[in-house]
Amino acid sequence: MEKIYSVYREADVVVLTSPLYYWFISGHLKNAFDRLFAVAECDPRYRNPRKESVLIMAAEGAGFEESEHWYDHLEKHIGWKSLGKVLCGWVAQPGDIGGKPELKQAYELGRSIS
Numbered sequence: 001m002e003k004i005y006s007v008y009r010e011a012d013v014v015v016l017t018s019p020l021y022y023w024f025i026s027g028h029l030k031n032a033f034d035r036l037f038a039v040a041e042c043d044p045r046y047r048n049p050r051k052e053s054v055l056i057m058a059a060e061g062a063g064f065e066e067s068e069h070w071y072d073h074l075e076k077h078i079g080w081k082s083l084g085k086v087l088c089g090w091v092a093q094p095g096d097i098g099g100k101p102e103l104k105q106a107y108e109l110g111r112s113i114s
Helices: 002-010 027-035 037-041 065-078 101-112
Strands: 013-019 052-058 081-088
Touching: 002 037, 013 027, 027 037, 052 065, 065 081, 081 101
Parallel strands: 013 052, 052 081
Antiparallel strands: none
16 A cells, blocks of 8 residues: 555546446455545545546446445545546446447547546
8 A cells, every 4th residue: 555655645637447346346446445544644634635536437237326426425525526437337248348438438538638
């Protein structure tokens, strides 16, 4: 986490990516993000660094509502600005992403971040 803390402090944009597991982000992402609270604890007012953010997820099925709710609430609570979300369902096998509009959305979102 020491390596991650320094990169996180310096980053302008944080891109949260995860597969959809049981209608929520992965435990790995949630655990790592929870540990970023240590950065806020370094501030006397427990403020998180202000960031822009992106949420990118893929799923074998669908049902991103819980993850979106968490992301939207997180963004509002810690004062981040979302640059967008790309949520792509029905990608269970290699190649399933081909031709999906979310692929182009992800590309365009990436290009828009400078």
